[in-house]
Amino acid sequence: MKKNILHNKPLEEFHSDLLSGKTSIFAVTEEIIENYNYSESSKSAFVEFNEDTIENSATVIDKIDYDKFALLGVPVSIKDLYGVKGYKTRAGTPRELPNKWETQGPIVNALTSNSSLITGKTHTVEFAFGGVGINPHWGTPINPWDEKNHRVPGGSSSGAGVSLCTGTAALALGTDTAGSVRIPASVTGNVGLKTTKNRWSTDGIVPLSSSFDTPGILTHTVEDCIYAFKELDKTSIYNRQDKKISIDAIDFTFTVYDWFFDKCDDQISSEINTAIKTIEKNNKYKKANELSEIDDSYILFTKGGLAAAEFASFINGEMKELKATLDPNVAFRIKDMDSFSAMEYLERRNDLETMSHSINKKFEEFDVIITPTVPITAPIASNLNDSRKYSEANGLMLRNTSPINLLGLCAITIPVALDGSGIPIGLQLIAPAFNEVKLLSIALKIENSLGSKYKNLV
Secondary structure, rough: OOOOOOOOOOHHHHHHHHHHOOOHHHHHHHHHHHHHHHOOOHHHHHEEHHHHHHHHHHHHHOOOHHHHHHOOOOEEEEOOEEEEOOOOOOOOOOOOOOHHOOOHHHHHHHHHHHOEEEEEEOOOHHHOOOOOOOOOOOEEEEEOOOOOOOOOOOOOOOOOHHHOOOOOEEEEEEEOOOOOOOOHHHHHEEEEOOOOOOOOOOOOOOOOOOOEEEEEEEEOHHHHHHHHHHHHHHHHOOHHHHOOOOOOOOOOOEOOOOOHHOOOOOHHHHHHHHHHHHOOHHHHOOOOOHHHHHHHHHHHHHHHOHHHHHHHHHHOOOHHHHHHHHHHHHOOOOOHHHHHHHHHHHHHHHHHHHHHHHHHOOOOOOEEEEEOOOOOOOEEEHHHHOOOHHHHHHHHHHHOOOOOOOOOOEEEEEEEEEEEOOOOOEEEEEEEEOOOHHHHHHHHHHHHHOHHHHHHHO
8 A cells, every 4th residue: 555544544534634635535536546456355345446436426526515524535335235326236146136226225325415435335245144254256355464365354244344454445334134244344353333223224225134134334443433423323313312412432331241252262252351351440340140132042043033034035036036046155044944934933023022122121230241243263265165164154253243133232343452363353342222322432432441453453
């Protein structure tokens, strides 16, 4: 990378530099294009990156009054599930989807109305159904933290974290159905926010599961995540009650739950426990009596939860022409859905609603649960060619994130250390439904205490 306009610079400072003329949108555009061409890892993040489109957008942005839009000129990569004007939508499939899936929803509209600089569409696991990040149709993005081995970038928002690491975006849009924002954020050393279901609209996004799909964002720091959240959350009806609440670092009470550590690599457990000890110095630890909802919801997840049945309905209906070319790893996860009854679906839904109500009630005793985000290091992609090894890795990468979706909670991951393979380790904070403002305030205090990626991942 030859320029450093975007490197280690908060989004708010970047915006101020545009206002003052300290930098220009054309210089930013030039940097992004140079960064894209700098390495195979940079290129691997995108399914669609068009230099002319980016340069034309910069020309339009240059004529706009910078005072009006907080995200004006901010380089944003967008997962290829979202409809974006001027871009095709593939959802990780071998071909372009019908034109209806190019229609923008509220989240992308918020970016374009802010005149953000969209840098391209990033790769996704096919139909977002996987936590590893592999796609046999388009190739698997390269996790830039390992220069010798092609390690997976996490999924399903597989290109999102890579785009941040390689300087081709400063904000990345992903989706999270069982961890698909937090997993790639964690293993690429970024912050990833999973919003509560229905806080942000999923209109204009190719669905995996109508019950659990949530838009989310990846950023370099919690500070940047807050800056972007404040603007994107204006699309939410919940913003009306939260908009007067400032997001500032706050004292908090937290708990931990051993289940999240059961399958952890030793070094990941050690680094997370070290971080927790530092956090406990200035915040209160509260022992939780039991959080069996976590265990029980995960058992349902391993049986397909609701997502497998909902995706099976989608692929057997509107997308039936693409069923024959499904990634075998995706097809395997819906192989038993033909015999899945409506009664069983409704029973699972009712069970999850009961569990969700129960665990949200328990948050009256503490503010957040602190866990490792991903319990294993990002595997080398070639080691997962065997379907059994893929299935094992996929299950482990999704293990600590999936219960949060099934239980209707919100969560964030922040980078705290590197493991023995030099891959980032993420710390996950879990909060009750629609408590994003408190969650971000707590995350900010932790980032202030532990340091951001620029301190922890060196």
